[in-house]
Amino acid sequence: MLIKKQLFVCLLLLISITVSADDGYRLWLRYDKISNIALLNKYKQQIIAPAIVGNSTIITTVKNELEKGLRGLLAVNYTATDSVYNKTTLVIGKAGNLNLGFTVIEKTQLKNLGEEGFLISTTMHGVHKIVIAANTDRGLLYGVFHFLRLLQTQQDISTLNIFSTPKIKYRLLNHWDNLNRTVERGYAGASIWDWHKLPDYIDQRYIDYARANASIGINGTVLNNVNANATILTKQYLDKVAALANVFRPYGIKVFLTARFSAPIEIGGLKTADPLDAAVQEWWKQKVKEIYSLIPDFGGFLIKANSEGQPGPQDYNRTHADGANMFADALAPYKGIVMWRAFVYSQQSNDRFKQAYEEFTPLDGQFKSNVILQVKNGPIDFQPREPFSPLFGAMPKTPLAMEFQLTQEYLGQGTHLVFEAPMFKETLNADTYEKGKGSTVAKVIDGSINNFSMSAIAGVSNIGSDINWCSHPFAQANWYALGRLAWDYNLSSEQIATEWLQQSFSTNKTFVAVAEKMMLQSHETLVNYMTPLGLAHIMYNGHHYGPMPWGNTLGRPDWNPVYYHKADSAGIGFNRTITGTNALGEYKNEVSNLWNDSNKCADEYLLWFHHVSWNHIMHSGRTLWNELCYKYYAGVDAIKNIQQQWNSLEKFVDAERFIQVKQLLNIQVKEAVWWRNACLLYFQTFSKMPIPANYEQPDKTLAYYQSLRFPFAPGN
Ligand code: GCW
Numbered sequence: 001m002l003i004k005k006q007l008f009v010c011l012l013l014l015i016s017i018t019v020s021a022d023d024g025y026r027l028w029l030r031y032d033k034i035s036n037i038a039l040l041n042k043y044k045q046q047i048i049a050p051a052i053v054g055n056s057t058i059i060t061t062v063k064n065e066l067e068k069g070l071r072g073l074l075a076v077n078y079t080a081t082d083s084v085y086n087k088t089t090l091v092i093g094k095a096g097n098l099n100l101g102f103t104v105i106e107k108t109q110l111k112n113l114g115e116e117g118f119l120i121s122t123t124m125h126g127v128h129k130i131v132i133a134a135n136t137d138r139g140l141l142y143g144v145f146h147f148l149r150l151l152q153t154q155q156d157i158s159t160l161n162i163f164s165t166p167k168i169k170y171r172l173l174n175h176w177d178n179l180n181r182t183v184e185r186g187y188a189g190a191s192i193w194d195w196h197k198l199p200d201y202i203d204q205r206y207i208d209y210a211r212a213n214a215s216i217g218i219n220g221t222v223l224n225n226v227n228a229n230a231t232i233l234t235k236q237y238l239d240k241v242a243a244l245a246n247v248f249r250p251y252g253i254k255v256f257l258t259a260r261f262s263a264p265i266e267i268g269g270l271k272t273a274d275p276l277d278a279a280v281q282e283w284w285k286q287k288v289k290e291i292y293s294l295i296p297d298f299g300g301f302l303i304k305a306n307s308e309g310q311p312g313p314q315d316y317n318r319t320h321a322d323g324a325n326m327f328a329d330a331l332a333p334y335k336g337i338v339m340w341r342a343f344v345y346s347q348q349s350n351d352r353f354k355q356a357y358e359e360f361t362p363l364d365g366q367f368k369s370n371v372i373l374q375v376k377n378g379p380i381d382f383q384p385r386e387p388f389s390p391l392f393g394a395m396p397k398t399p400l401a402m403e404f405q406l407t408q409e410y411l412g413q414g415t416h417l418v419f420e421a422p423m424f425k426e427t428l429n430a431d432t433y434e435k436g437k438g439s440t441v442a443k444v445i446d447g448s449i450n451n452f453s454m455s456a457i458a459g460v461s462n463i464g465s466d467i468n469w470c471s472h473p474f475a476q477a478n479w480y481a482l483g484r485l486a487w488d489y490n491l492s493s494e495q496i497a498t499e500w501l502q503q504s505f506s507t508n509k510t511f512v513a514v515a516e517k518m519m520l521q522s523h524e525t526l527v528n529y530m531t532p533l534g535l536a537h538i539m540y541n542g543h544h545y546g547p548m549p550w551g552n553t554l555g556r557p558d559w560n561p562v563y564y565h566k567a568d569s570a571g572i573g574f575n576r577t578i579t580g581t582n583a584l585g586e587y588k589n590e591v592s593n594l595w596n597d598s599n600k601c602a603d604e605y606l607l608w609f610h611h612v613s614w615n616h617i618m619h620s621g622r623t624l625w626n627e628l629c630y631k632y633y634a635g636v637d638a639i640k641n642i643q644q645q646w647n648s649l650e651k652f653v654d655a656e657r658f659i660q661v662k663q664l665l666n667i668q669v670k671e672a673v674w675w676r677n678a679c680l681l682y683f684q685t686f687s688k689m690p691i692p693a694n695y696e697q698p699d700k701t702l703a704y705y706q707s708l709r710f711p712f713a714p715g716n
Pocket of ligand 1: 176
């Protein structure tokens with residue numbers, strides 16, 4: 001018995017010296033004690049008696065966060081104070097409050113930090129202290145989170161000279177959360193908003209959510225689904241929204257709502273929602289007034305109108321501009337904004353690709369100044385790879401916001417490891433040539449090309465009630481990447497992956513090198529096993545889970561996968577050149593010239609723009625059919641390789657998350673094989689060509705894959 005007990009104690013000891021369990025709840029804000037003793041001691045000498053000058057709810061957040069961070073990372077209990085100025089080595093405060101006798105140059109530098117920027121410097125006016133300064137409390141909040149990130153990622157802080165300002169003004173999450181707590185395209189459990197218990201019950205999650213967002217610079221959140229329910233605008237629900245806004249305010253986060261266009265009818269008792277009707281306009285004015293009386297810093301509305309069955313101005317023969325401007329007028333007195341979505345594809349075009357451009361470019365210049373048009377990264381719908389939306393570069397008189405999708409509706413949903421930063425950057429770095437070479441999408445978005453002060457990037461949230469927030473431990477990285485890139489789109493995917501891994505898992509060099517490689521390869525890998533060479537939209541109807549390139553039963557042609565790939569005995573792909581729908585004509589010539597010749601078009605976009613023969617010779621020298629096989633097989637091989645890389649990391653990762661990721665990668669490999677086999681067997685019915693004999697042949701028939709059904713797939 002005694003021996004057993006001793007053994008047990010030994011075992012416990014053993015476990016405690018390996019990596020301790022982690023449920024992922026703390027995200028990238030783990031603040032575990034720094035294990036490198038030399039560095040820990042150095043930090044302790046460098047950070048003495050921090051002083052925080054100022055007094056506000058945000059300053060309280062800053063103090064709490066700094067204390068929490070230092071308590072965890074350095075295992076020292078500091079109480080930040082503003083009195084022991086001479087002892088301190090770390091001074092935090094608004095520039096105007098910091099009696100440090102800044103030089104003229106320093107004062108200009110400080111001014112340039114604007115409303116949200118910060119500096120972290122060890123060289124200010126020779127004071128030899130670490131100074132974190134900003135013009136606003138929000139700037140300090142971001143500065144302190146940045147400082148804690150330096151410690152968490154174990155940077156040398158002896159000489160610091162960091163000036164940081166956000167490139168984008170509105171950095172937002174968009175929740176597609178319904179009032180009944182289901183989440184459209186959500187794969188991480190129920191909505192975190194417990195509307196029923198609000199406003200009286202404040203879940204700790206709301207606070208932790210706000211902290212996480214603030215730590216990466218996210219400053220706004222749209223709480224509810226764009227497929228909107230007018231109930232959110234009733235007094236009963238606005239009180240609940242106000243309670244959330246109160247939680248978020250000390251973290252510099254504003255609340256926004258989606259507005260259902262027909263709300264004046266549904267909850268206002270009016271007969272119409274016509275945006276030019278005086279009673280309708282007045283109803284919205286009063287509604288907005290009511291909102292601001294409860295939430296003085298309310299951000300504004302996000303609106304999906306005349307899209308996928310949502311009501312909108314076109315129901316009254318009015319334009320999108322008429323609709324957006326009605327809201328803009330109601331919000332303007334309070335400095336609220338309208339984010340009007342450009343995701344439309346009603347039936348009148350010969351190519352869904354072209355529709356947003358066709359509907360919106362004629363309205364350029366007609367929107368009020370507090371309207372921003374929110375455009376998805378690509379012309380169709382968050383496919384694994386899309387060319388950039390042709391609206392970017394075509395609306396010089398309208399500020400455009402970027403909408404990315406964090407939730408992985410088309411990227412393996414809840415089970416695939418896909419790091420989205422490389423995909424986001426592919427779009428942001430694309431050149432629109434709007435004002436000549438170098439007019440990247442990023443510069444269209446940040447307002448610099450057309451001189452707009454309003455700019456926005458939104459990420460459709462992947463957050464739910466799962467204990468680790470995003471279900472897949474690596475999906476947290478996409479939330480993280482959105483915030484970091486919205487702050488500074490020049491950050492590289494490598495840097496974002498590295499710092500996320502260091503904070504979320506471990507700073508061990510081997511671990512970071514291997515895991516970073518996995519992350520950086522993951523997006524291209526998924527594209528290869530799902531939709532290589534410019535294929536798109538070949539997933540199941542409705543829930544969008546799994547391959548269904550044969551899909552051809554829905555009422556509208558552009559709801560069906562066959563519409564998108566157009567495979568036939570001659571070849572495959574969508575001819576969008578001048579001999580086809582000429583969607584390429586929506587881009588500037590410099591862009592369309594890159595893509596309009598099937599022999600020159602980059603492989604990634606080939607089938608987006610061309611219907612090419614199965615024997616078309618690719619850049620590799622292979623025929624199109626063989627290249628298609630090659631890519632699908634390469635995708636599966638790559639994910640198997642990623643799986644092996646992960647398995648080599650067991651000793652660096654806590655058992656809980658190691659096993660989670662391992663199981664998820666097993667699913668991912670299985671599903672990659674499923675995508676490959678189902679797609680190739682189906683396309684083979686047209687190409688009539690063999691899958692090269694050196695590849696492992698599909699072990700199931702096409703009929704088998706076609707028989708699969710998933711009636712309860714999530715997120716639908
Ligand atoms: O990607 C599609 C989704 C819909 C979504 C729509 C949109 C919220 O399948 O679920 O609706 O886009 O962006 O409005």
